[in-house]
Amino acid sequence: MKKLLILLLPILLTACGSKNEDSRPQISDKTLEEITEAYKANQQIEAEAIAQNDASICNEIQDNNQKYSCRFNIIAKEANQKKDPSICKQIEEKVAIQQCEESIISE
DSSP states (O other): OHHHHHHHHHHHHHHHHOOOGGGSOOOOHHHHHHHHHHHHHHHHHHHHHHHHTOGGGGGGOSSHHHHHHHHHHHHHHHHHHHTOGGGGGGSSSHHHHHHHHHHHHTO
């Protein structure tokens, strides 16, 4: 009986510890495709904003994180080029304003 238990124990542990993949949330192909397309569209908007050096174009970006990143990069770049920390105040978040200002001072 001990031999049988020893032989079955790894099988039982594996069966008990395995996860049912069907219980995890699944992203449908359509949803994944939509997410990818939205990301690409946002990237194109950001590229246009950078090319025109116009942070207001970033406001067209739907994803808040990408929008924030786009605005920060353009505003910080302009502030650095002009060596003008007051430009950083166009950024809405205090921590980001501080990072922008510090990037100018540290150069």
